[in-house]
Amino acid sequence: MTRSGTERRGSYAKGIAKREEILERALDVIAREGYRGASVKELADAVGLSQAGLLHYFDSKEELFTAILRKRDEVDSAGFGLYADDGSVVRGDVEKGFVAVIRHNADVPGLVQLFARLSVDAADPDHAAHAYFVERGRTLREAFAESLAARQAAGELTRAVDPAVLARIFQAVADGLQVQWMLEPDIDMAAITEALFTALDPRTARTEEAGRGAAS
Known part of the structure; x- marks a missing residue:
C-alpha cells in the first residue's frame, strides 16, 4: 500500500474512533444534563x-441524536443480556433483559426524553431518525416474538394471542410507559411491565383458581 493509502486508512480509523468517543460522551452528558440541557455546544465541549x-x-444535529440512540441500544443490548455474541436473542432472559432495560431507563431520564421526542419527530418520513425507528421497532418485535413464542410453547405465556401481536403490545406498553413516567416520575415502569408478564402467564390464573377453591 502506498503512503497516501496508508494515511487515508489511518485518517479513516481515527475518524471512526473520534465518532465513537463523541457518542459515548454524549450518552453521559444527556443522561446527566437531560435532553434540553444537552446542546450541540455542550456535547462539542x-x-x-x-x-x-x-x-x-455527522450530517446534522438530527443525525447526531439518531446516532446517540443507536449507541444507547448497542450499550443496553450488551449490558443487559438481550442478545448473544452472535446477535441471536437470548430466549431464557427475554423478560429479565427487557424489564432490566426499562428499569435502567428510570436512571437516565435525559435519554428517555431524547427517545420520546425524536420518535414523534421521526413520524415524518424525511426525518433523519425515521429509518432508525422503523428498523428498530421491526427488529425488536421480531426478536421478541421469537422469544415469546418459546415461552408459549413452554406453557409460560398465554397462547390466546399471536406472539407477533404480543411483541407489538409489549413495545407499545414500554413506549407508552415512558411518556407516562415523564409526566409522573413516581411510576414504576419495570413493575408495571412485570405485572403484564404475570397477567399473561396461564399459571397465574390456575394458581388463583386453586386459591379460590381452597378458600371455599
Missing part, C-alpha cells in the same frame, strides 16, 4: 471540539 467540528462527523 465535552469532546474538545467546536460545534462545526462536532457536526463534521
Whole structure:
C-alpha cells in the first residue's frame, strides 16, 4: 500500500474512533444534563471540539441524536443480556433483559426524553431518525416474538394471542410507559411491565383458581 493509502486508512480509523468517543460522551452528558440541557455546544465541549467540528462527523444535529440512540441500544443490548455474541436473542432472559432495560431507563431520564421526542419527530418520513425507528421497532418485535413464542410453547405465556401481536403490545406498553413516567416520575415502569408478564402467564390464573377453591 502506498503512503497516501496508508494515511487515508489511518485518517479513516481515527475518524471512526473520534465518532465513537463523541457518542459515548454524549450518552453521559444527556443522561446527566437531560435532553434540553444537552446542546450541540455542550456535547462539542465535552469532546474538545467546536460545534462545526462536532457536526463534521455527522450530517446534522438530527443525525447526531439518531446516532446517540443507536449507541444507547448497542450499550443496553450488551449490558443487559438481550442478545448473544452472535446477535441471536437470548430466549431464557427475554423478560429479565427487557424489564432490566426499562428499569435502567428510570436512571437516565435525559435519554428517555431524547427517545420520546425524536420518535414523534421521526413520524415524518424525511426525518433523519425515521429509518432508525422503523428498523428498530421491526427488529425488536421480531426478536421478541421469537422469544415469546418459546415461552408459549413452554406453557409460560398465554397462547390466546399471536406472539407477533404480543411483541407489538409489549413495545407499545414500554413506549407508552415512558411518556407516562415523564409526566409522573413516581411510576414504576419495570413493575408495571412485570405485572403484564404475570397477567399473561396461564399459571397465574390456575394458581388463583386453586386459591379460590381452597378458600371455599
